[in-house]
Amino acid sequence: MKSWILTEPYRLELVEMPKPNPGPHEALVRMRHIGLCGSDLEIYRGHRDPEFLTTPVRAGHEASGVVEAVGSEVQGLKPGDRVVARGIWGCFSEYIAGPMVSPPSPRAMPTLQLVKLPGDFPEEYGPFIEVLPKIVRTGERIGVTSGSDVVIVGQGVCGLLLTQVVRMQNPHRLVVLDLHEHKLDLARRYGATHTLDASAGALSDLVRSVLPDGADIVIVAHLAGSGVPEAIELLKWNGQLILWGCLGKTEVDFYRLHARGGDILGTRMRNLEEDIRYCRKAVEYVADGVIDLSRLITHRFDLDHVPEAFAAKDEGGPGMVAVMVDSAD
Numbered sequence: 001m002k003s004w005i006l007t008e009p010y011r012l013e014l015v016e017m018p019k020p021n022p023g024p025h026e027a028l029v030r031m032r033h034i035g036l037c038g039s040d041l042e043i044y045r046g047h048r049d050p051e052f053l054t055t056p057v058r059a060g061h062e063a064s065g066v067v068e069a070v071g072s073e074v075q076g077l078k079p080g081d082r083v084v085a086r087g088i089w090g091c092f093s094e095y096i097a098g099p100m101v102s103p104p105s106p107r108a109m110p111t112l113q114l115v116k117l118p119g120d121f122p123e124e125y126g127p128f129i130e131v132l133p134k135i136v137r138t139g140e141r142i143g144v145t146s147g148s149d150v151v152i153v154g155q156g157v158c159g160l161l162l163t164q165v166v167r168m169q170n171p172h173r174l175v176v177l178d179l180h181e182h183k184l185d186l187a188r189r190y191g192a193t194h195t196l197d198a199s200a201g202a203l204s205d206l207v208r209s210v211l212p213d214g215a216d217i218v219i220v221a222h223l224a225g226s227g228v229p230e231a232i233e234l235l236k237w238n239g240q241l242i243l244w245g246c247l248g249k250t251e252v253d254f255y256r257l258h259a260r261g262g263d264i265l266g267t268r269m270r271n272l273e274e275d276i277r278y279c280r281k282a283v284e285y286v287a288d289g290v291i292d293l294s295r296l297i298t299h300r301f302d303l304d305h306v307p308e309a310f311a312a313k314d315e316g317g318p319g320m321v322a323v324m325v326d327s328a329d
Contacts, residue, residue, distance in 0.1 A: 009046030064126025
């Protein structure tokens with residue numbers, strides 16, 4: 001089978017390797033649609049080596065496909081079922097093999113890795129189910145009320161999904177910032193009450209032109225950790241800072257957070273039961289049209305052109321939101 005290997009930063013090589021044989025607790029899945037995530041981009045740039053993944057590595061961890069075979073101990077899946085693969089690295093390939101539930105480790109709790117899709121679910125939206133359950137959980141956990149002023153910094157794929165989910169909680173004001181007008185336009189469609197061009201000045205000045213006292217909740221929804229110190233300055237007294245993404249390394253003056261009485265919240269699931277529950281909820285929201293994914297896929301490539309997909313995502317630019325790689329069939 002074909003599989004793409006990141007041999008070093010900015011260098012992807014197509015190799016032929018044996019089709020995997022699923023173990024007793026694994027399913028063999030033919031890849032159909034593979035999303036290009038921000039963490040894939042971080043690895044591509046060499047920013048997460050060695051503490052996250054080291055090269056050479058098989059990239060890609062959010063995808064959808066069709067089950068071709070199942071191991072002897074697998075229950076609940078059969079050949080022909082459509083599934084989402086969550087967190088199984090190596091998805092920029094023709095096939096992957098993985099378990100329904102990841103094994104526990106000292107670094108991570110078990111998670112649902114293969115999610116069965118209902119018959120009416122658009123298959124190309126499957127890769128979004130890798131991240132959407134955590135976004136739905138974040139929107140419910142942060143305690144938005146009708147009096148809350150919420151700021152979301154960044155309107156990439158996750159930022160736009162967060163905008164939709166937070167809007168469902170009916171905040172008083174939902175202020176979003178991004179560098180690109182086409183993403184701000186999408187944010188307005190998704191319910192943002194105020195959209196701000198992040199290139200127009202200091203973030204604190206921009207936000208406080210709308211929210212003079214600051215925000216109750218600030219969500220940093222982009223890769224750069226350098227945005228965290230700025231985000232602290234956007235909080236009102238006793239506010240909450242939500243770290244979504246923020247993979248870059250930076251220095252934070254925690255006294256500034258302490259002086260505001262602020263809290264930092266993460267976005268991880270508490271346990272496997274919660275992960276399964278929010279996976280089901282995310283699938284239902286998309287299938288029922290509660291969350292709109294129809295405008296997010298802006299660029300498509302086939303499996304033979306994965307390097308071009310990474311280069312395009314790395315460059316970014318006008319009109320780009322989500323990059324999808326589709327299998328040859």
